[in-house]
Amino acid sequence: MVLDPGDTVVVAEPEYLGAMQAFHNAGAELTGIPIDHGGIDLDQLENALAAGLRPKMVYLVPHFHNPSGSTLSSSRLERLFALASHHGFLVVLDDPYRELTADGETPVEPDAHPMAVHLRSTSKILAPGLRVGWLIGPRWLTIAIERAKQSADLHTSTASQAIARRALAADWFPTHLATLRSATRTKRDALCDALDATLGERISFTRPGGGMFVWATLSGVESTDVLLTRALDRGVAFVPGSAFAVTHDLSSCLRLSWATANTDELIDAVSRLARSVEIGSKR
Numbered sequence: 001m002v003l004d005p006g007d008t009v010v011v012a013e014p015e016y017l018g019a020m021q022a023f024h025n026a027g028a029e030l031t032g033i034p035i036d037h038g039g040i041d042l043d044q045l046e047n048a049l050a051a052g053l054r055p056k057m058v059y060l061v062p063h064f065h066n067p068s069g070s071t072l073s074s075s076r077l078e079r080l081f082a083l084a085s086h087h088g089f090l091v092v093l094d095d096p097y098r099e100l101t102a103d104g105e106t107p108v109e110p111d112a113h114p115m116a117v118h119l120r121s122t123s124k125i126l127a128p129g130l131r132v133g134w135l136i137g138p139r140w141l142t143i144a145i146e147r148a149k150q151s152a153d154l155h156t157s158t159a160s161q162a163i164a165r166r167a168l169a170a171d172w173f174p175t176h177l178a179t180l181r182s183a184t185r186t187k188r189d190a191l192c193d194a195l196d197a198t199l200g201e202r203i204s205f206t207r208p209g210g211g212m213f214v215w216a217t218l219s220g221v222e223s224t225d226v227l228l229t230r231a232l233d234r235g236v237a238f239v240p241g242s243a244f245a246v247t248h249d250l251s252s253c254l255r256l257s258w259a260t261a262n263t264d265e266l267i268d269a270v271s272r273l274a275r276s277v278e279i280g281s282k283r
């Protein structure tokens with residue numbers, strides 16, 4: 001609907017696999033722009049635009065990015081919006097993790113922009129099985145999306161929508177969010193502290209401000225794809241960096257998640273990971 005085969009979509013590198021699969025299914029070509037702790041590198045995007053890159057869309061996960069954990073700064077978002085106005089591309093802000101702040105309140109909503117659409121979801125704050133999300137965007141786009149969705153599946157289950165609506169407006173919802181945030185902080189710290197204590201200089205990562213993921217680089221391992229097989233034998237899983245790559249070599253990287261484990265399990269998981277790293281060590 002928005003993308004035609006052969007169109008270019010700019011994504012971060014590393015990037016969320018599900019989005020890249022959706023863009024591939026639409027026949028789009030991906031351009032990966034490196035991401036750091038403050039979001040995608042806009043100097044690199046600007047250089048690519050100056051060199052002739054003409055994306056139809058820039059796709060971003062603005063808060064606690066899957067997999068890098070990075071959050072886009074408001075100054076970079078403003079600069080991106082200016083580029084979108086100038087070059088006429090759509091900015092898609094896929095934002096399912098925004099409420100999962102470990103260190104503060106929910107970030108403020110970004111200002112509306114005629115070339116931006118903001119995707120939200122109940123998956124990470126209520127239940128992934130509800131399959132209810134919503135989007136905020138310009139009228140021309142929301143009308144077109146409504147028609148496309150009608151022709152694809154008529155509509156999302158009205159029962160699920162009613163449950164989501166009532167839950168989001170319920171008296172208990174703010175307390176539930178506070179519990180989620182406190183668990184996010186506790187589990188993030190348990191995982192990051194255990195990584196620091198157990199793997200020390202072998203691992204480098206930036207402690208994310210929330211979300212579900214730690215993106216890390218390991219030194220002295222042949223590749224995290226190979227490491228994964230050894231780690232699975234020891235009862236711990238992660239996603240190797242190659243799953244999130246567009247063109248760069250991310251074979252020394254891995255994504256770790258604290259989402260479904262408790263703190264004891266996270267500490268145990270890190271010691272299993274460390275044993276797998278030691279056995280395959282090149283040193």
Ligand SMILES: Cc1ncc(COP(=O)(O)O)c(C=O)c1O
Pocket residue numbers: 016018061066094096120121122123128132133
């Ligand atoms: C960045 C991002 N977008 C979308 C999704 C999927 O969200 P939903 O379950 O609401 O479809 C995920 C889930 O992992 C995600 O990480």
